Amino acid sequence: MEKITRPQIKVAPPGPKAAAMIARDHAVTSPSYIKEYPLVVESGQGCFVIDVDGNSYLDFMAGIAVTSTGHAHPKVVKAVQDSAAKFLHICGTDFYYETMVSLCEKLSKSVPAMGATKVFLTNSGTEAVEGAIKLARHHTKRSKIIAFKGAFHGRTMGAITLNASKVTQKAHFGPLLPDVYHLPYSNPFHCAYKHEKNWCQTNCECANKIEDEWFTAHFAPSEVAAIFVEPIQGEGGYVMPAPKFLKDLRTLCDKHGIMLVFDEVQSGIGRTGQMFAAETLGVTPDIILSAKGIASGMPIGAIIAKTSVMTWGRGTHGSTYGGNPVCCAAANATIEIVEEKLPHIRKVGEFFIAELIKMQKKHPVIADVRGVGLMIGAEFIKKDGKPAMDYVGALEQLAFRKGLLLLSCGKSTIRFAPPLIITEDEIKTGLEILDQCLTELGTP
Numbered sequence: 001m002e003k004i005t006r007p008q009i010k011v012a013p014p015g016p017k018a019a020a021m022i023a024r025d026h027a028v029t030s031p032s033y034i035k036e037y038p039l040v041v042e043s044g045q046g047c048f049v050i051d052v053d054g055n056s057y058l059d060f061m062a063g064i065a066v067t068s069t070g071h072a073h074p075k076v077v078k079a080v081q082d083s084a085a086k087f088l089h090i091c092g093t094d095f096y097y098e099t100m101v102s103l104c105e106k107l108s109k110s111v112p113a114m115g116a117t118k119v120f121l122t123n124s125g126t127e128a129v130e131g132a133i134k135l136a137r138h139h140t141k142r143s144k145i146i147a148f149k150g151a152f153h154g155r156t157m158g159a160i161t162l163n164a165s166k167v168t169q170k171a172h173f174g175p176l177l178p179d180v181y182h183l184p185y186s187n188p189f190h191c192a193y194k195h196e197k198n199w200c201q202t203n204c205e206c207a208n209k210i211e212d213e214w215f216t217a218h219f220a221p222s223e224v225a226a227i228f229v230e231p232i233q234g235e236g237g238y239v240m241p242a243p244k245f246l247k248d249l250r251t252l253c254d255k256h257g258i259m260l261v262f263d264e265v266q267s268g269i270g271r272t273g274q275m276f277a278a279e280t281l282g283v284t285p286d287i288i289l290s291a292k293g294i295a296s297g298m299p300i301g302a303i304i305a306k307t308s309v310m311t312w313g314r315g316t317h318g319s320t321y322g323g324n325p326v327c328c329a330a331a332n333a334t335i336e337i338v339e340e341k342l343p344h345i346r347k348v349g350e351f352f353i354a355e356l357i358k359m360q361k362k363h364p365v366i367a368d369v370r371g372v373g374l375m376i377g378a379e380f381i382k383k384d385g386k387p388a389m390d391y392v393g394a395l396e397q398l399a400f401r402k403g404l405l406l407l408s409c410g411k412s413t414i415r416f417a418p419p420l421i422i423t424e425d426e427i428k429t430g431l432e433i434l435d436q437c438l439t440e441l442g443t444p
């Protein structure tokens, strides 16, 4: 296949083949699927996606922060092919194989500050969250869990109980898990305690309020098994908390024997320029959850816990497919590639943020640019100070039609989570298209 270097729209999407596929899809697939825009994929190559009508798109969202090594990275594809040709399944819960051992070895060393760790492999992010709820409760013999407003942890029952970003994910699915409490997340751009913008960067009160308000009026800290937190909120709007927040949570957990669980399903595997945001942000949790970018798109996730915490006994938790050998092979190849790319991710991430900040001057609808590495958010606010929700929806659609794949999050934020191999030239190309779109859309 010829190397693609720029997006190219040959037929206005959805073209005839895409439209026909969408019609077939709509007849038989669950109406719960979101389907952001009519992209019907034929293949992928690096940072580009090719649709069934021959259009190529530059991918700034990596299939929701998943295709970390780009689409169809030859080393990952070969690892999958080689592994598939040997055996597809034997069940890692009950038997042994090398790809599973080597993946767990890699993951257990990925956050050195955690010291000795052990790993449980899952099929997805939500299953990692579910397993971590069980592990934290089982280890502490406590039931209560603290999660945060704006959080997203997945779609299974335990995970949706922890969610607090979109009501559609929870409405009419109850009763949900008991003993889960949602408290304000540190958001220096929209402080829950109404402090002015960025005051929280050095003064954040969110963790202290847990001690001062919740542990005095609502329940005892000795009843709390875990605090589940995304070290950078993903679906909630790519929110970078004040550095003090995570540090204070660590102190609180140490004081009261509470498990600090970092959900790094979105922020992990190199996205922030280190293997995990825990390292980037300098705070060490007791348990880290991973999935998404871990195997470039093959379905696998992981619970990485301090050995002193992963104390559950034989048969307490398992999974038929979790740690599937082919997925493990893809994950091993992915991690090797990402480890080498970490300095690159930090460098192009800084470039990306700097370019967005420049663009902010031209397009004041971009109210905030935040992030680290290639986990970057731009929040759009209207002149009247309200979130530019419709505008962001229109922006996604327009960018798609011009050959750029974007994805929103939160109320009115575009998340930039491209493959981690993206080059400065590709970033420039995508931002030129973004600039054209913003000029066309005008100021809301």
Ligand SMILES: Cc1ncc(COP(=O)(O)O)c(C=O)c1O
Pocket: 064, 124, 125, 126, 127, 129, 152, 153, 154, 155, 230, 234, 235, 263, 264, 265, 266, 267, 291, 292
């Ligand atoms: C932080 C976080 N946790 C958990 C999940 C759920 O992962 P999955 O969709 O693989 O179940 C997601 C997915 O977006 C996520 O962003």
